[in-house]
Amino acid sequence: xxxxxxxxxxxxxxxxxxxxxxxxxxxxxxxxxxxxxxxxxxxxxxxxxxxxxxxxxxxxxxxxxxxxxxxxxxxxxxxxxxxxxxxxxxxxxxxxxxxxxxxxxxxxxxxxxxxxxxxxxxxxxxxxxxxxxxxxxxxxxxxxxxxxxxxxxxxxxxxxxxxxxxxxxxxxxxxxxxxxxxxxxxxxxxxxxxxxxxxxxxxxxxxxxxxxxxxxxxxxxxxxxxxxxxxxxxxxxxxxxxxxxxxxxxxxxxxxxxxxxxxxxxxxxxxxxxxxxxxxxxxxxxxxxxxxxxxxxxxxxxxxxxxxxxxxxxxxxxxxxxxxxxxxxxxxxxxxxxxxxxxxxxxxxxxxxxxxxxxxxxxxxxxxxxxxxxxxxxxxxxxxx
Numbered sequence: 359x360x361x362x363x364x365x366x367x368x369x370x371x372x373x374x375x376x377x378x379x380x381x382x383x384x385x386x387x388x389x390x391x392x393x394x395x396x397x398x399x400x401x402x403x404x405x406x407x408x409x410x411x412x413x414x415x416x417x418x419x420x421x422x423x424x425x426x427x428x429x430x431x432x433x434x435x436x437x438x439x440x441x442x443x444x445x446x447x448x449x450x451x452x453x454x455x456x457x458x459x460x461x462x463x464x465x466x467x468x469x470x471x472x473x474x475x476x477x478x479x480x481x482x483x484x485x486x487x488x489x490x491x492x493x494x495x496x497x498x499x500x501x502x503x504x505x506x507x508x509x510x511x512x513x514x515x516x517x518x519x520x521x522x523x524x525x526x527x528x529x530x531x532x533x534x535x536x537x538x539x540x541x542x543x544x545x546x547x548x549x550x551x552x553x554x555x556x557x558x559x560x561x562x563x564x565x566x567x568x569x570x571x572x573x574x575x576x577x578x579x580x581x582x583x584x585x586x587x588x589x590x591x592x593x594x595x596x597x598x599x600x601x602x603x604x605x606x607x608x609x610x611x612x613x614x615x616x617x618x619x620x621x622x623x624x625x626x627x628x629x630x631x632x633x634x635x636x637x638x639x640x641x642x643x644x645x646x647x648x649x650x651x652x653x654x655x656x657x658x659x660x661x662x663x664x665x666x667x668x669x670x671x672x673x674x675x676x677x678x679x680x681x682x683x684x685x686x687x688x689x690x691x692x693x694x695x696x697x698x699x700x701x702x703x704x705x706x707x708x709x710x711x712x713x714x715x716x717x718x719x720x721x722x723x724x725x726x727x728x729x730x731x732x733x734x735x736x737x738x739x740x741x742x743x
């Protein structure tokens with residue numbers, strides 16, 4: 359059984375060990391050592407990386423109770439192992455931050471941690487209770503207070519008698535020796551992973567977002583350098599938005615809201631003017647027994663109003679299409695003499711469209727060009743509005 363050096367010294371960056379076995383497998387080598395500082399993928403956390411002599415350690419897994427180092431080339435005898443400590447410390451910050459959050463969820467609201475994932479791109483914590491926005495804010499504030507208190511983070515393997523007297527969290531039943539990680543008075547949990555020595559080394563804890571999950575909640579979090587990186591990226595974005603809006607950074611939300619309202623008002627006004635113009639053009643269309651097909655560029659409401667105005671000009675069918683050749687066209691068609699449901703079906707089959715409704719009016723969309731639409735309605739009168 360490989361001795362786990364990371365169990366009691368998570369800051370060990372370099373170590374010496376003896377190769378117990380080295381097996382070739384599909385272009386890489388599976389190496390077992392008599393002792394290791396490499397943490398294997400376990401407990402929702404991905405593994406350490408680094409080197410053994412001149413061999414790259416790109417993955418570490420638990421297989422049949424053994425810690426297996428996946429290496430780029432073969433090694434033998436005594437080796438020197440070096441941990442990618444930047445990666446390790448990032449994981450330590452994130453995992454310790456998760457413990458602090460989970461301890462608070464448990465103590466404040468009685469929730470249990472039922473899932474944890476620490477990956478390269480995101481960190482998630484799952485709980486068996488729902489948390490509202492106010493509760494999540496409270497957890498985040500209290501978590502950061504715990505960071506600033508510089509609480510000691512300790513790990514030990516208590517005896518069976520000692521363990522029976524400890525009130526600790528655990529996601530599952532553990533048959534082997536139980537390693538207890540304690541963070542001051544905030545959390546006590548069974549855990550196999552490396553952690554920082556003091557809560558202050560977590561730096562900062564930020565709950566980025568949440569989602570409901572199987573009757574509970576999933577929190578997306580960032581701690582330490584990850585939280586700083588996230589803040590920096592968002593800070594740069596808010597600076598850019600602030601400059602574009604000519605507003606102070608803390609006023610960007612109201613600035614965007616004002617801009618959206620202005621755009622809506624302008625769009626409404628433009629739509630009104632477009633409708634008035636189209637109505638004036640429709641008035642100039644003479645009555646006909648032929649089908650009328652109109653091409654325009656308005657929203658669905660205006661398109662419907664357009665058809666309602668133009669239908670009086672045709673004794674057969676009035677159809678209006680809004681859009682362009684690249685994105686396709688939405689349509690509304692009206693007729694008292696033509697089976698508009700069959701028309702919608704035919705448009706779907708021949709012009710890659712879809713639609714529905716009931717007589718005398720149907721609507722939908724087609725993925726076709728203007729010329730293809732005109733070919734479909736061959737013999738109709740066409741108008742550009």
